[in-house]
Amino acid sequence: MTSVGSERNLTIRDVAQRAGVSISTVSRVINGKKVRDELQVNVQRVLDEMNFRPSAVARSMVRGRTQTVGVLVEDISSSYYAEMIKGIERILERTGHHPLFKSSHWNLQLEEEALQVFLDHNVDAIVVVGGLISESRLQDLAARMPLVLVGRGGVSVNAPTINLDQRGGAYGATRHLIELGHRQIVHISGPLTQEDAVARRVGYQDAMHDHGLEVRPDWLCEGDFLETSAFRATMHLIENGTPFTAIFAGNDQMALGANLALHRKGLRVPDDVSVVGFDDLPVSAYVVPPLTTIRQPAQQVGELAAHAAVALMSGEPAQLAPLELKLIVRESTRAVRR
Amino acid sequence: MTSVGSERNLTIRDVAQRAGVSISTVSRVINGKKVRDELQVNVQRVLDEMNFRPSAVARSMVRGRTQTVGVLVEDISSSYYAEMIKGIERILERTGHHPLFKSSHWNLQLEEEALQVFLDHNVDAIVVVGGLISESRLQDLAARMPLVLVGRGGVSVNAPTINLDQRGGAYGATRHLIELGHRQIVHISGPLTQEDAVARRVGYQDAMHDHGLEVRPDWLCEGDFLETSAFRATMHLIENGTPFTAIFAGNDQMALGANLALHRKGLRVPDDVSVVGFDDLPVSAYVVPPLTTIRQPAQQVGELAAHAAVALMSGEPAQLAPLELKLIVRESTRAVRR
DNA sequence: ATACAAACTGAAAACGTTTTTTGCAAGTGG
């Protein structure tokens, strides 16, 4: 066999000529349509010999489908999205579709542009993860093509939506701390411009309230989901003498930032202060101390989204199994010292 | 203005009809070619009114270029590759190219398939990061289209190659430990099937040798670049009573695994054992204690690779600035106790 | 005024496939 794909500019025409048949026949052989046995084997042999591969572009042109799926996330390289992408990749690989990833970096304009690129390239479906795009725009989109939403309110949009109960997860995290006897619990939230950040904050507030605990205003800090913001917030908290025995961070990255600040200030985790995160990043099980957190099954979310997209593309309704957030108790939390 | 892109199946023909001109003229207006002023504004108005966007597929068909770049990495969701991808995204975004990412998961067959997909889709350039593909195959590829290699020997391949001095970095990491007075230094390597893993191991060995230090066979452990493998290796080391005062891990993830094992066994970092990693993942600055490591400028590598690809596509030679690995001293290393 | 160049525009070809239509040969029933 000649080296794989060692030529290009090979067209179905060349194959037809060499096999002494028409291009239609070659096309039929390629696509497994009915052809006289004798011709079939002959053409197939030539196909193999020439190592011919049909142009995906030309196919897309005539078929009107591209076998690609646009996937829009905030940031490909952020751990959480990366995990989700892995799940999407895994499923689409099996169905012969190709994901086309774009990052929007929490920027509405970039988001709109990415969507436009998807449209221009005639993707067969779009998966939108989070984002700032308006619901009406999404509704437009959903009306024109298969669309799957992940981690968005999207109640008004007529498209399958995968949502994890962020509020509930945060509630559980907070309750865990309360059950360990903590009363003075700080929450460092993500940027309140993001749905998830506020949902988690609400979960914290609800849990506190339901257990009859007052929330001091200075226990509510706003970060940006990155380590540094939580590091700073925690340093300030300590320097201001704000009393607290536990921190519930809006995500694991911020939990790590808080963790480091505590370390800097000579406070031990979990002996002096308990810390809970959110996400369960792959790394969270290996930091010292291993982080108690709320597991978001990011890969499963990705898989589910991909499945939904595939279903939609073949005209079937999407099946959405509800996914659960789970408290993973590790070693960054313990009963409050008395 | 009507809602963005609210129709499809719109073709240049519809625009031509509505504007009362030929499709050639519409095409010319779209592409900024010379057209009588009066027509130009008229057609442009219709274009805007109809919110027309030309089909990228049809364009690719006739132009023979797709404005896409295939990027093959081992695992999109692994932190290191994710960073690199971010760099690639950033550069290509500016030039109007669209990256098409594929993961090969250290699997030769998947790698070959991904390459085939790139070829089928007629990408304008390919970036191969690491991987198991043979050099001769790469040579074939390089002869046919713009190809950029990252983190591969690739000496025999006629394509721009971006390589970081893995051996040198490892040498520096080891020397750092030696200079701190460590004599009994363990190295946990990545899988020795990977070039980078062996290069780093060689760097370790060379540094030890150059400083007149014998390497005990049981100081050489082989992991798989994931946390767990290093965790286990370190546990065994301690349980077997192997003497050591420092660990140089083949990457940060394994450093974290080792770190946790030490913690489990009641050994303090850096007081009892010093730990050095490799990569400088975003998280490494925030773990406790912050990790001393070798910084690989992953994003810059990605940017450089993207620049090279862009240059190649426009027929220019690629400019390759050499990138440096840098020792980042944080708090996981200190002078050996005597 | 006429010839010729310049400037544009429209018609048509091309890109590489798939799919529809046409055409031909063989088979079948009366």
Next chain:
DNA sequence: CCACTTGCAAAAAACGTTTTCAGTTTGTAT
């Protein structure tokens, strides 16, 4: 033995653009 169906391959149309080529108008110089 003829009319009619069947089966299968070749020819042609189609997908939505860009680009080439030819044709038309306008302008200019003689």
